[in-house]
Amino acid sequence: xxxxxxxxxxxxxxxxxxxxVFGTFQAVKNVSLTVQKGEIFSLLGGSGCGKTTLLxxxxxxxxxxxxxxxxxGRDMAGVPPWSRPVxxxxxxxxxxxxxxxxxxxxxxxxxxxMSAKDRADRVREMLELVQLTPxxxxxxxxxxxxxxxxxxxxxALARQPKLLLLDxxxxxxxxxxxxxxxxxxxxxxxxxxxxxxxxxxxxxEAMTLSDRIAxxxxxxxxxxxxxxxxxxxxxxxxVAGFIGSxxxxxxxxxxxxxxxxxxxxxALGAEVTARDVPHVTPxxxxxxAIRPEKIRISRDTPEGPNALRGSVKDLAYFGxxxxxxxxxxxxxxxxxxxxxxxxxxxxxxVADWDDAVWLSFDPAAAIVLAE
Amino acid sequence: xxxxxxxxxxxxRGWSDIIIGxxxxxxxxxxxxxxxxxxxxxxxxxxxxxxxxSFGGEHPLINLQAYQRIFTDDLYLRAFLTSLANAAVxxxxxxxxxxxxxxxxxxxxxxxxxxxxxxxxxxFWTSFLLRVYAWMGLMGRNSWFNGMLTDAWNxxxxxxxxxxxxxxxxxxxxxxxxxxxxxxxFMILPLYASLERLDPTLDEAAMDLGSRPSQVFRxxxxxxxxPGIVAGGMLVFIPAAGELVIPTLVGNAAxxxxxxxxxxxxxxxxxxxxxxxVAVALLVLMVIPTMIYTxxxxxxxxxx
Numbered sequence: 001x002x003x004x005x006x007x008x009x010x011x012x013x014x015x016x017x018x019x020x021v022f023g024t025f026q027a028v029k030n031v032s033l034t035v036q037k038g039e040i041f042s043l044l045g046g047s048g049c050g051k052t053t054l055l056x057x058x059x060x061x062x063x064x065x066x067x068x069x070x071x072x073g074r075d076m077a078g079v080p081p082w083s084r085p086v087x088x089x090x091x092x093x094x095x096x097x098x099x100x101x102x103x104x105x106x107x108x109x110x111x112x113x114m115s116a117k118d119r120a121d122r123v124r125e126m127l128e129l130v131q132l133t134p135x136x137x138x139x140x141x142x143x144x145x146x147x148x149x150x151x152x153x154x155x156a157l158a159r160q161p162k163l164l165l166l167d168x169x170x171x172x173x174x175x176x177x178x179x180x181x182x183x184x185x186x187x188x189x190x191x192x193x194x195x196x197x198x199x200x201x202x203x204x205e206a207m208t209l210s211d212r213i214a215x216x217x218x219x220x221x222x223x224x225x226x227x228x229x230x231x232x233x234x235x236x237x238x239v240a241g242f243i244g245s246x247x248x249x250x251x252x253x254x255x256x257x258x259x260x261x262x263x264x265x266x267a268l269g270a271e272v273t274a275r276d277v278p279h280v281t282p283x284x285x286x287x288x289a290i291r292p293e294k295i296r297i298s299r300d301t302p303e304g305p306n307a308l309r310g311s312v313k314d315l316a317y318f319g320x321x322x323x324x325x326x327x328x329x330x331x332x333x334x335x336x337x338x339x340x341x342x343x344x345x346x347x348x349x350v351a352d353w354d355d356a357v358w359l360s361f362d363p364a365a366a367i368v369l370a371e
Numbered sequence: 372x373x374x375x376x377x378x379x380x381x382x383x384r385g386w387s388d389i390i391i392g393x394x395x396x397x398x399x400x401x402x403x404x405x406x407x408x409x410x411x412x413x414x415x416x417x418x419x420x421x422x423x424x425s426f427g428g429e430h431p432l433i434n435l436q437a438y439q440r441i442f443t444d445d446l447y448l449r450a451f452l453t454s455l456a457n458a459a460v461x462x463x464x465x466x467x468x469x470x471x472x473x474x475x476x477x478x479x480x481x482x483x484x485x486x487x488x489x490x491x492x493x494x495f496w497t498s499f500l501l502r503v504y505a506w507m508g509l510m511g512r513n514s515w516f517n518g519m520l521t522d523a524w525n526x527x528x529x530x531x532x533x534x535x536x537x538x539x540x541x542x543x544x545x546x547x548x549x550x551x552x553x554x555x556x557f558m559i560l561p562l563y564a565s566l567e568r569l570d571p572t573l574d575e576a577a578m579d580l581g582s583r584p585s586q587v588f589r590x591x592x593x594x595x596x597x598p599g600i601v602a603g604g605m606l607v608f609i610p611a612a613g614e615l616v617i618p619t620l621v622g623n624a625a626x627x628x629x630x631x632x633x634x635x636x637x638x639x640x641x642x643x644x645x646x647x648x649v650a651v652a653l654l655v656l657m658v659i660p661t662m663i664y665t666x667x668x669x670x671x672x673x674x675x
Contacts, residue, residue: 059579081578094576098594107590108580159581 010073012037012195013058013163018067019219020053027053029219030067035212040189040196042206044242045216051199054216055165058197059088072162082111087161091168093152095140101151102127102136108159126154129188146177153185157192166198170205182208203243207231215239231291236371240289247295247334251288251368253280260363263288269330273305274366287369294365295336297324297350302360310334312355324351326359334359406654413437413647424643437648447632447649451656454629457543457618458611461550465558465607466600468551473562473599474592477569488563491556499553503620506549510539510621545621546628550611557610558603565599566592601664609657629653 011034020028028050035041043051056062060081069076106123127133130150170178200206206213207227214224223239234240255262259276314325324336351357416430441447509516525533577587615630636646
């Protein structure tokens with residue numbers, strides 16, 4: 001898996017071995033990553049994982065304890081926040097309460113050497129971009145949360161930054177508005193071409209918004225990759241478990257041949273086949289991980305190598321799909337997702353409570369983690 | 372409209388009327404009624420009786436002579452101007468000294484903040500008169516303090532300008548110095564209250580958008596602290612303009628402030644109508660700017 005994005009030459013943003021220590025607490029540990037121009041790059045992780053500290057170091061509010069940050073080839077060490085071509089959209093939006101929407105958007109422009117007319121034009125253009133033209137003369141407390149978020153975005157974009165930092169951009173919005181705003185953010189990013197770095201704890205938000213994601217934990221970057229790479233090819237149990245839900249089992253490599261691995265799973269009392277991965281040897285302990293939607297449920301004996309018997313312990317009906325919890329004869333629980341493709345009442349389901357069913361999955365669907 | 376649980380417990384009219392009404396009753400008894408008495412006295416006529424004023428008889432029932440004298444007698448106008456000037460200078464100095472102190476209070480750690488706030492309030496624990504007497508001692512011609520300042524002055528200026536001691540007592544300078552000292556906490560506390568509420572993220576946002584710390588202060592901190600500045604300013608200006616004790620003890624008797632004039636008219640000249648008229652004029656002078664401010668602030672709040 002490529003650690004860096006494709007593309008030649010010096011990356012637009014290069015973070016090199018950056019660490020940050022507060023007193024005795026190490027908030028960020030030796031983080032290195034690169035971001036290409038025009039990308040939407042997410043820093044994803046739980047609270048206290050160091051993502052916000054990293055963002056604040058990019059904005060210039062914190063100086064790295066060690067390591068360097070290069071933006072467009074320029075070393076940012078010692079550059080104060082007001083001199084950085086980097087603007088931030090704060091989680092609380094941080095709109096100036098004593099200024100109108102218009103004045104808020106125009107605030108950064110007063111440091112630009114431009115005529116009053118150009119300035120007014122830019123403000124108008126920005127307000128149009130975020131569809132807030134009718135609200136130009138309102139104060140922040142006179143508009144809704146979603147509108148405030150758009151003012152914050154317009155204000156941060158008005159000076160045409162090289163890098164836009166978004167701190168939990170959607171966290172303060174309700175669910176409906178969040179989905180809508182997600183797409184709006186992406187479309188605005190495409191139209192302006194500004195590189196976005198998004199900090200979020202919400203994996204779905206990161207998946208939909210981002211070109212690439214860095215998953216962080218305890219100050220370290222655990223994996224960097226496209227949403228698909230992160231989801232389908234997690235490099236550790238942590239990443240596999242953090243993004244989406246997953247079934248994990250302790251396993252032992254029994255044999256390795258013809259591009260396939262034979263694994264024994266003591267907890268399942270079964271033997272399964274998975275696609276070969278590098279750097280494993282027979283006898284080694286590994287983790288087998290399978291996403292619930294990769295597991296097929298059927299009443300009839302399935303074809304193919306990996307078939308397990310079980311019975312339905314629980315099922316949760318979500319409408320478009322259902323989540324099944326299947327007990328295997330060994331007592332282990334397996335989660336499986338099935339799309340409710342056929343319309344019908346309860347009888348149309350693939351299985352019901354306490355039904356004996358078969359579980360099966362493709363060898364390629366199984367993730368083998370040698371960690 | 373449906374009943375919210377709030378209405379059941381919050382709408383006990385009787386109690387809320389009493390709680391809201393109590394301060395008004397207090398104000399009527401201890402401010403409005405005495406003030407009406409003062410207004411009545413101000414239109415009475417001075418007599419040699421006890422009390423030394425009367426209505427009617429051979430005198431007009433409503434006698435506006437006292438008010439006339441305020442505008443015609445130089446003494447009163449000068450006293451008003453001296454008061455307003457001294458109070459304005461004291462207020463501005465309090466603001467210039469108090470603002471950085473209040474700002475510093477919001478920037479230090481919580482432990483330090485409590486200690487420093489204590490220090491701001493600490494002088495109130497000593498009698499006000501005692502503190503003014505202490506200043507009188509310091510400013511006197513033979514004090515070590517005056518001696519130190521005199522030495523510094525003589526060291527810095529040409530020999531021709533050298534003085535034996537700096538005349539501080541019985542000057543307007545002394546009045547302003549002691550007033551600034553006395554009223555500084557009244558400036559710091561409301562300023563601190565308004566600065567402490569400000570969101571530090573806004574400073575970061577302004578910095579992020581290209582403003583240096585000085586510009587952040589001008590664009591973000593200062594405009595948002597205007598309510599605190601006005602509150603502190605009024606808390607200093609209003610009592611300072613009517614101040615009696617400080618100008619009496621350390622001020623220049625030839626250039627009295629209005630509080631001294633009221634006191635003299637009342638006690639020495641025994642011209643109660645005149646004293647009352649000056650008191651009413653002072654109150655009107657203080658109330659008008661307050662009302663203008665409240666009006667504009669009400670408008671600003673209304674547009675929120």
